[in-house]
Amino acid sequence: MTGIHRDEMLGLICGGVALALLSLLPLLTEGFYLSFGVNLVLYAALSTAWSLFSGPTRFVSLASAAFFGIGTYSVALWLDALPFVVLIAIAALASAALAALIGAATLRLSGVYFVIFTLGLTELIRQIVSWSQSRFAHKMGLYVFTDFTEGDLYWMLLALTAATFSVGWLINRSRLGFALRIIGDDETVARHVGIATARAKIVLFMISGAFAGIAGAIMAPRYAYIEPQAAFNPMISFMVVIMALLGGTRRLWGPLVGVVPFTVVMELIAARFPNESLIVVGIAFLAIVYVLPSGVTGRIECLRERLRRSLGTGVDAPGCGKIEGRA
Amino acid sequence: MQILVTGTLLGGTYALIALGLTLQYGAARIMNLANGETLVAACFVAFWLFSRLGVNPILGMVIIAPAALVLNWLIYAWLLRPLVRRAKNRGMLEVDSILATFGLLFLFQGLMLLTFGGAYFNYKFLAEPFSILGTPYALNRVVAFVAGVLVSSLLYLFLYHTRQGAAVRAIAVDPASAQLVAIDVSRTAGFSFALGGALTACGGTLLSTFYTFNASMGVLFTMKALIIVIMGGVGDIRGATLAAFILGLSETAVASLIDPGLTLAATYALFILVLLFRPQGILRRGAA
Numbered sequence: 001m002t003g004i005h006r007d008e009m010l011g012l013i014c015g016g017v018a019l020a021l022l023s024l025l026p027l028l029t030e031g032f033y034l035s036f037g038v039n040l041v042l043y044a045a046l047s048t049a050w051s052l053f054s055g056p057t058r059f060v061s062l063a064s065a066a067f068f069g070i071g072t073y074s075v076a077l078w079l080d081a082l083p084f085v086v087l088i089a090i091a092a093l094a095s096a097a098l099a100a101l102i103g104a105a106t107l108r109l110s111g112v113y114f115v116i117f118t119l120g121l122t123e124l125i126r127q128i129v130s131w132s133q134s135r136f137a138h139k140m141g142l143y144v145f146t147d148f149t150e151g152d153l154y155w156m157l158l159a160l161t162a163a164t165f166s167v168g169w170l171i172n173r174s175r176l177g178f179a180l181r182i183i184g185d186d187e188t189v190a191r192h193v194g195i196a197t198a199r200a201k202i203v204l205f206m207i208s209g210a211f212a213g214i215a216g217a218i219m220a221p222r223y224a225y226i227e228p229q230a231a232f233n234p235m236i237s238f239m240v241v242i243m244a245l246l247g248g249t250r251r252l253w254g255p256l257v258g259v260v261p262f263t264v265v266m267e268l269i270a271a272r273f274p275n276e277s278l279i280v281v282g283i284a285f286l287a288i289v290y291v292l293p294s295g296v297t298g299r300i301e302c303l304r305e306r307l308r309r310s311l312g313t314g315v316d317a318p319g320c321g322k323i324e325g326r327a
Numbered sequence: 328m329q330i331l332v333t334g335t336l337l338g339g340t341y342a343l344i345a346l347g348l349t350l351q352y353g354a355a356r357i358m359n360l361a362n363g364e365t366l367v368a369a370c371f372v373a374f375w376l377f378s379r380l381g382v383n384p385i386l387g388m389v390i391i392a393p394a395a396l397v398l399n400w401l402i403y404a405w406l407l408r409p410l411v412r413r414a415k416n417r418g419m420l421e422v423d424s425i426l427a428t429f430g431l432l433f434l435f436q437g438l439m440l441l442t443f444g445g446a447y448f449n450y451k452f453l454a455e456p457f458s459i460l461g462t463p464y465a466l467n468r469v470v471a472f473v474a475g476v477l478v479s480s481l482l483y484l485f486l487y488h489t490r491q492g493a494a495v496r497a498i499a500v501d502p503a504s505a506q507l508v509a510i511d512v513s514r515t516a517g518f519s520f521a522l523g524g525a526l527t528a529c530g531g532t533l534l535s536t537f538y539t540f541n542a543s544m545g546v547l548f549t550m551k552a553l554i555i556v557i558m559g560g561v562g563d564i565r566g567a568t569l570a571a572f573i574l575g576l577s578e579t580a581v582a583s584l585i586d587p588g589l590t591l592a593a594t595y596a597l598f599i600l601v602l603l604f605r606p607q608g609i610l611r612r613g614a615a
């Protein structure tokens with residue numbers, strides 16, 4: 001651990017100011033803009049949590065929706081029995097436990113198995129939940145009635161996003177973060193220098209999953225009536241992947257750059273052309289692969305590098321193409 | 328007994344779909360997550376041919392398979408070959424191809440939803456009883472199974488008894504060494520990808536004769552095909568065939584003994600067992 005650099009200090013102050021400004025939103029407006037704000041902050045938290053794990057390791061996880069649904073159900077099942085704070089802790093623990101299971105089954109092997117496993121995971125859990133509800137509880141949905149206003153949910157999600165950022169920042173500075181960057185660059189090298197690669201990946205995946213689970217728990221009061229079909233919505237996973245990759249995962253704040261425009265676009269599409277939304281998602285994926293392989297932030301950094309080199313002040317940096325190739 | 332027969336009949340169709348994916352992933356090294364969309368598209372074309380023009384689906388395969396071959400070849404040449412060129416190692420190609428085929432998946436699914444809507448489709452083809460060992464089964468399932476076995480046998484003959492087939496097997500084992508014995512790896516990979524698409528389309532055509540399908544079920548079949556491919560060992564034709572029957576049997580068993588809503592759970596249980604105990608495939612020896 002080193003001391004705090006001046007850059008980091010600046011980032012911290014900017015982040016703090018931004019957080020303070022954003023937290024004013026519920027005081028200024030309600031209705032549409034606030035509910036849009038909730039969506040925005042929700043995806044900000046989910047994408048940042050996603051890129052905590054998938055950014056350095058480059059393992060595409062599609063489990064966000066599963067963690068989210070588990071969080072939602074943790075609240076729905078025990079809302080009458082336990083205080084909300086405890087439920088959030090349960091959501092975090094349950095999601096982390098699921099992440100540990102997925103990790104233990106797949107993260108020892110190559111990345112493809114992991115992608116495939118998480119691809120159907122949400123649907124699997126939905127099937128199991130539906131089946132056990134109809135089998136043992138004889139009803140499909142659960143009611144969640146709380147006193148939380150939309151503003152409360154917004155603040156909680158904002159706090160969660162801030163927490164995700166802080167944890168991400170701490171991980172980056174820790175031995176774990178360093179180990180993961182090496183794993184992402186070359187797993188064989190990582191293993192040879194004595195990093196327990198599987199364990200490092202599993203631990204980080206658990207942290208990332210726990211945050212997604214908490215997000216689900218916070219969102220539960222907003223749905224009021226919770227059924228498997230709505231809580232385990234696979235689209236959430238895909239949206240998170242697109243937003244994070246669109247923004248770029250090489251910086252902690254990269255995903256945010258993708259979250260804002262894509263949430264706006266999807267909101268517009270859902271309002272104007274609801275039938276075409278899947279096509280937009282498809283085009284977004286293709287655009288990421290072919291146009292922005294390292295995301296918007298990666299592209300900006302690369303352009304800045306090129307500019308600096310053309311001015312003759314920079315050291316011999318790798319060309320743009322090389323950086324893009326690393327996405 | 329009934330479970331055994333129904334499961335085997337289902338496994339025949341799964342085998343065809345999974346063989347398609349084996350060629351695409353094992354030989355062409357493209358993890359094609361839009362594979363299920365090829366299948367669903369074939370279902371719709373077969374449906375359209377049958378209900379509008381009265382074309383027998385089995386004959387319809389003669390039109391559908393070449394069409395899928397051309398379409399998949401175009402996809403490979405235009406979209407995937409640049410990724411293969413760009414990739415520095417296999418891991419990078421995997422991430423890129425996964426994301427790109429996600430794009431295709433949503434694009435095609437969105438287009439099909441626009442065209443056909445989210446409703447379920449089916450048509451009546453040979454919906455008559457056919458008796459095996461005294462128990463009646465739907466004739467269309469039996470016909471689909473027999474056609475599936477025929478197509479798979481043709482593939483087997485092609486792969487193991489022709490030069491072009493040997494080239495496909497060679498790039499599945501090691502693309503770098505295949506180049507040394509004068510195999511045009513890029514072209515052979517494109518051909519394997521296209522052939523894989525055609526096989527999946529055949530599977531889809533056969534599936535449509537007895538299965539109720541809709542525009543958004545592709546992912547589920549991609550998932551099943553992927554699990555079969557991994558169970559069989561990536562690139563292993565015989566392993567994939569065996570795995571397809573295991574999956575067909577266990578799905579049918581779970582659906583009829585426990586609950587039809589839990590078929591995916593059965594698939595996953597198999598998947599986890601394979602990952603834990605035989606990640607290199609059921610027939611293959613040595614470490615993955």
